[in-house]
Amino acid sequence: MKKALKISGLSFLILFLLLIAVPFVFQGKINDIIKQMINENLNAKVEFSDLSLSFIRSFPQAHVRVNDILIKNVAPFEDDTLTTVKDISFTMSLKELFKKEGEPLIINSIRIDEALLTLKTDALGNSNYDISKKNDSDASSDRKITFDIKDYSINNSALTFKDETSNMTLHLTEFNHLGHGMFSSEVSELDTSTETHVSFSMDSTFYLKNTLLKLDALIDLDLSNDTYTFKENKGYINQLPITFQGYLRQLDQGQEMEISFENPESDFKNFLAVLPEAYSKNIEEVETSGDFKVKGLVKGTYSDETIPNFDITITSNNAAFKYPNLPKQVRNININSSVKNTTGHTDDTFIDIKTLDFIIDSDVFKSSATLKNITKNMVVNARVNGVINLENLSKAYPIELDTPVKGILKGDITTAFDMEAIESNTYDRIKNNGSIQINNFEFTSKSFNHPFLISEANMKLNTGTVTLNQFKAKTGDSDLSATGIIKNLTGFLLSDGTLQGDFKVNSNSFNVNDFMTVDASSKDQNSKKQAEALKIPEALDCTINATAATVIYDNLNLKDVKGILVIRDQKASLNNLTSTIFDGALAITGDVTTKAQNPSFNLSLMANDFDIGKSFTGMELLQNLAPIAKVLQGKLNTKINLKGDLDEALSPVLSSVSGNAFAQLSGTRVKTDESKIINSLEGALNFVDFKKLNLNDLKTQFEFADGKVAVKPFHINYEDIKIEVSGTHGFDKSLNYNAIFNVPARYLGSDINRLIGKIDTAEANNISIPVAANITGSFTNPTVKTDLSSGVKNLTQQLIEIEKQKLLNQGKDKVKSLIGNVIGGNQTKSDSLKKAQNSTVNTILKDIVGNKTTQDSTSSNTDNAVKNVLGGLLGKKKKGKDSVN
Template identity: 50%
Template sequence: MKKVFKIIGIIIVVIIALLVAIPLLFQSQIKDMIKTTLNDNLNAKVEFEDVNLSLISNFPKAHVTIDNLSITNLAPFEGETLASVKSIALNMSIMELFKDFETEPLAISSFSIDDALVNILTDKEGNSNYDIAKESDTPSNEDPSTESSGNFTIDIQDYSISNTNLNYMNASSNIEVRVANLNHSGKGQFSAERSQLDTNTDLFINFAMDSTQYLSNMHLKLDAVIGLDLEQNMYTFKDNKGYINALPLQFDGYVKLLENAQELDITFENPGSSFKDLLALVPEAYAKDLNGVETNGDFKLSGIVKGQFSETTIPTLDITMISNNASFKYPDLPKRVENIQINTTVKNSTGNPDDTYVAIDALNFKIDQDVFKSSATIKNLTKNMAVNAKAEGTLNLGNISKAYPLQLEEELSGILKANIQTAFDMNALETNAYERIKANGNLNITDVIFSSKSMLNPVEIAKADLSFSPQSVSLNTFDAKTGNSDFKASGTLNNFMGFVFSDKTLQGNFNLSSNKFVVNDFMTEDTSVETETQTEPQTTETLKIPDFLDCKISAQANTVVYDNLNLKNVKGTLTIKDQQAILSDMSSDIFQGKLAIDGTVSTKAETPTFDFKLGASNFDIAQSFNDLQLFQALAPIAKALQGQMNSSINLSGALNSDLAPDLNSVTGNAAMELLTSKIEPKEGPVLNKLKNEMSFIDFDKLDLKDLKTKLEFADGKVNVKPFHIKYEDIDIEVSGSHGFDMSLAYNTVFNVPAKYLGSDVNKLLTKMDDKDVKNMTVPVSANIGGTYTSPKISTDLTSAASNLTKQLVEMQKNKLINSGSDQVKDLLGGLMGSNSKEETPDTSSNATGDSNKTEEAITEGVKDVLGGLFGKKKEKSDN
């Protein structure tokens, strides 16, 4: 007996050892087989991280897992990811491992796919990225029931797909479908000709066509038993129940796969008839919890879908949605919606997609005493959708959120009264074919607040009255405010329907008046993500001119606020188009003078730009240069001036995110003329510093009247053309440049009369009889550097006075030499050390006497000159 147990124990150990050892023996072989099979059958780049084999985890079957599989397309979708799968698990009989993989197919009994992403793409030429299978070498007459896929056969009893996302994008039809969080599983016998498949499906779906979102995060569930008839390729819905959001639906019918189409014959309906089923259609994020909602009345959704779905046809459709005299009330909201009538039909009786239409015969409701009725027909859904609609009634917008749990960024308020009938097609809206756009009736709104992402502030409409005609919409009255701005308008809108239904620009001509108009109130916030070099995503906001406006406005405003400027009595024409604001013949009162403006502001590019011509008349200098940053940059010293000026300025450049000029980008030129002006040196550090250097100039008395100068600016610098100013008998020439950063680089030349250069010079001048000499001027240069608030000034005043003194001495010396005798020349020559020859003295007595007298006179004169030069005074003796 002990031997028996011993043998059993050895067998068990051997089996366990084999279960552990076999995966090590076959794992490499399976990995090579999978890689070879995939690459032999697919025109794509296939990669996976690893393949693992286990005989224990799913005993008695072998369990194979493939980790991190990716399939990447080749041309014409080079580099696009067709599929990526975190994990694929395959189960098969252990005996399958002992087959010759090159000659015998491997039978898979079950599989699971986890955390997958599939991207199905079709380009404008009709190429599809999923068409990657290589052509099969299987003869056409081979029995399809025995056909294998490469080295695999399918004998599946169960499968599962979990946490999978699927994206479908068709560029030729402009259709986009996104399936998120797909979880699907099934059990059945696929190998039998007839069997049943028990399935469970749960997913969220989004559907858009032509950039219009028709389904948004709709939740679908389906628990269905599907009959499989593989011989006929038919799949029949048997015991099933599905949900659209929370609306229950039952399906009956079948889907049959044909060679180039699918044949459908399906009927469906909601099993109940409560109006709460309609609310269940609304996504939970909008409808909130339906528990506790009181409902009355019925609701029935039913449909028949029958026919072939192919490249040219769709099944015929007969879908109805009906509700009569229904009502509902949410427990936490004060208002009830009642007298609800819905009669909607979706039909197609030919199978031609173009013949599909929606008929909304009635969509009526009542909240409090307000009754609203509407109806519409929508045809030609797949191409040029045509709409014929009518709306009539009164709606208190504030009651909507009191009756239905909407979450709005801004609370709705105001009264809307409508009696409108319209007919149009989408192509007419897009091409402005006004002859095909019909509208009649009136729309009146009062105390309405309107906001959107394209606007910086909500617009509070006190009153608006619109009249519709086939040609246009007349804005009879419009009284509104936004932010700190108020405005009234009237005019004509040319494509109001296109703006409302097709995101077209709002075109028109308006007359606008305003008491206070703040420019920034009408800008939009543009949020953009910084570059990928940022360690963390960051956003920046810039002001943009709305791109939905295309209008011409004749404007008049008592006050317009732009940046820190208050412009009064503004008149002119403003054209807004293509994110540009064009100002024409604009005039206003500002800085106690007049301002004329013509120019353009554009926010179309990433960096906003401007190009303006400004004309200033009788501007108050101090106020304008104090309040206007641009003027401060152009002429900072003007802050110390008081008076009036005229100016013409041409400038262009870039704008910052708040639409203020970027001074480093500004280029242009300016001409300025001072009409009357005086100086307040205390306001000018440069003038204070100059006053210390030039004490003989009183800057309060500078004559600036009729001063004209020209400026040119670029690259952050202002170049000042030379100009002259006058102080009494001193002419001053100024030239140079300064930066917008207030750095200074000026050269000022003072043509100073000699009399201002000190007492020594004046004494010399009194000895001079020449009038021109006494009135001579000396150029004194002052170089101004540093910054406006901390200037650095250097002058050549000292050297100029010294040079003048030497010049005067030389002139006096030459005068005496030229007017005196030989003895004077000898004497001066001796004094100056310049005797170069000996003269023979005159021996006559008369000559001697005259010579002595002349020598004495010259000596005294020279002494006086030299005494004046060197400051030595000596009293003369009375002989």
């Protein structure tokens, strides 16, 4: 017994090892067969990563598995991916492996996992799935495959179909399908089960969106006549059950079909079951009354030229429903609608909604519509008449809104239009009539910092236009009232049309921050929320004549704002916007555009009688253009032309700003205790009391670009000292300015005054000395250096020249006598006179400034004397030739 067991165990082990080892012998053959079949039958690029053969997994059959399959198209869809498959596995009898080339292979089962199939038809009618090779009929080497399938399945797969000729898109996701049957006999039966989510759109309109479809179908297969008959079939659209029967026959030029379907139950709860479960919620607990019926017939031939005729009706009579946890009931629901095609031509398909009525509380809503020529230039005729209390919608139906809404809408509207008229703004083909009234409409949105409330709005619809008779709204601290004309409202609502209008807008208080969005993900270092730049909608083309008592922007309060705003092509243009601010008047002309990635502006600002202190404290732009102005008190008149980029807070990006400006000051004085620059200048120039600077009627011009402001030379007066100022500063507060002080000599102390007194002429008493001050560093840490070299040289030369002239005028007789004594030799009279004059001048200057008698020596001594005086005048003495701090 033990010996028999050992023999049996050894035999089993040998058999098991053979089942493992033998597949390696045949695996290459299977690989060659698959590659040969691909090359001979498919006009595409096919790749796969691995192929395996097993005798154990499906014993006694062979199990073949191909992994990571990739099929790419050739022209005209070069390198487009047609399909990817994680793996395909199939089983066949062991004897199939021993068949000779040319003998058919019989496959018993197929399993496909995670396939992604993308089908396309381009505008020229080419299809990327037409990849079968057109082999010659007499080819003798083709390997044939015969399907004797009992089981097949497709698991967790997806399909996308796009047809550019009809602008149609179909998506199947989470697709699972399995079937059991026999395909080998001419007449057989196939039992299938399918589940998937379907999205279907045509001309950008979604008719199904992620709708759950289920189908259990028993199909008779008459393969000899290419006829498939649906016997016992039941499907679901979301949770709505549908039964159908009929047949489909394959023809040379298409498919012939006759299929009828309906929902087997007539309870109105079936209507809620059509809706996605996320919206219908627990419909089992909903109380309903009335009926709901879907019924359809599709009959005819589907080909390149025709579609089957069909008649699908949806009806409901005096129905009602109420969710158990909600306070409101929807009642008196009446639906009578149909989708039909009676000619077999796609363009003749039409939708007829004869009735769509319901009541919530005492609010009655009635509507009807027809849609014709829906595949091309759709023609719409519709009528809506009723009242909807928006707050009651969520009280009667379990809808979850991202932004809660309140308010009452009343409308009585009739409209007739075709889509081409909307897209081309052909207003005479858009026939609107009726009125819309909105009361206490309130909604909360991320687009606004506060809830937006429309207390009252009244619109009258006419052909092509809407007259806004009244509009009153409020959000945050802002209020709005408006009247005007709106054009192309239908096109704006139903397509990508532009909303055109002409409005008059009034506001008592308009705070720009109320209309700014807040980006919660963007925070500064102090975790404060940053305002996100508003984008001007591309679909707006309107003119707004605006008046506002107060407009608040950032920390600015503008009063009595008036102006015209034109919004077009993502640009807002201001035309003579006027306002009162900083105790003066402001006028702005220019534009702001958000069309590019970075918003930009181009503005011209005129200010009259601005309070300097208030304006330079309140406006960052003025602070950067002239930071020194914050130490001034008085009035400002200015005109500024500037352009540049805007940041996310709609503030100028200073490094991008360029332009020019003109400024005029009046009634202005300096607040010396508030400026480090003034303090530094007073320390370096102690002969100037900056409180007494005369800045009245000061005018200056400056230009700015690349983050710097260049100030052209301007002049100011301090008593009888004339001052010239010019230079540059940066928006980063850096400084590089020069100031030339023309200082009268009498300010230079007793030593210089004694020197001048010896000369004692009116001209000497009017001598002025230029003192240069160079201001660098920054506004918060300035450095002031004074240059004495030009002043010393100027004063020296003036004193010498004046003394020469004085001596010449007063001592003519003495000079003549001296000349007579020295005339002789070969010298001319003129040369003798010149030498005598110089000698006399040097002798006199010797008494004034030193013991040396040459002009150079005199100049040197005079320089030293002047330097000593100026050194004390300008502050502490500094060693060196040219400068004193």
